[in-house]
Amino acid sequence: MLLCDIGNTSYHFLDSTKDYKESVSSFKPSSIKTEVFYICVNSHVKKILQDLENWIDLSSHVDMTNYYETMGIDRIVASQAIKNGVIVDAGSAITVDVVKNGMFEGGFIYPGTDAMSKTYKDISPALDYPFNFKLDLHKLPKNSQDAISYGYLKTLYSEVTSYDMEIYLTGGDAKKLETLFENAEVDEMLIFKGMKKIISKM
């Protein structure tokens, strides 16, 4: 079984043995002849896939009752992978979703690390620092790098840990946030677990 999670920049595949990525700009989905179960948040790719019979869109097999209309399918599917916890999916945006007893409770959207770096830099060249992910969260900053790092990371940290639930880190930037959320479980396959759960009910 071939699974594929398509974002704005890449196709993320999982076959029976391993996961790998292909670039949205160069990969030709028609080159695959076997059955592919996919989810896709990229509207351009979505159109191309509609005409390929072996590409099966899982979004039409999701019970949407508990979610909202404009919610990204990647968030919905990841939410199905766990029974209780907070999912922090760190990509171009960081989405934070809470699941209790298998039910989606709600969630929020925070800028991803690259987007937020750019934001500070654009406000002022004086704020053009890389984030300090090893920041001391219990001490108010007295230097510029920590002042922006605290602004970006401490606020997120406080909110996410306030739910007092297991934290699941996923997405391309999960590793960056690992030092911050030291008790979190990093699971880059979370979305595929959700996809498999949906397929098992089809």
Next chain:
Amino acid sequence: MLLCDIGNTSYHFLDSTKDYKESVSSFKPSSIKTEVFYICVNSHVKKILQDLENWIDLSSHVDMTNYYETMGIDRIVASQAIKNGVIVDAGSAITVDVVKNGMFEGGFIYPGTDAMSKTYKDISPALDYPFNFKLDLHKLPKNSQDAISYGYLKTLYSEVTSYDMEIYLTGGDAKKLETLFENAEVDEMLIFKGMKKIISKM
């Protein structure tokens, strides 16, 4: 006595009776012949003012012991205006500074409302919503507008209120944040109070 707080976009004046603003791009500081006490974070304007004898830079009269070298002079001066509390200065950036018993304890920098709106929009056109400042902070969002509003505002709110101190809202966007921090004191003259305190010690 004429006071002036100069930012990236405007000269903010206070004379004995009222405050008013002039645009950085069109105002000519040499048109003023009386004594002006100023602070300035705009490096271009700073150079022009150096040659004008009646413009007196207050930054050289500030005891820097307790602050850090790259800290904006506007934050430093505002911090001198209060004895205890959190100053939330909402402009192109939102700076949050904590003062205890007249001492600066540290602070952080968060993107301003316009900068953060642009950040979400640039991540995805699907996130191009105005922030909902009347958001229910005690409920996890289930729609896109609230999902970004919560990401931006709840995280800031939780951090700022966690100090359990009087909150002072100032800066051009102070009014926008007023509904969020309902017990805060809005004081758009805070920086001038700090300036007057420094002048009184000169």
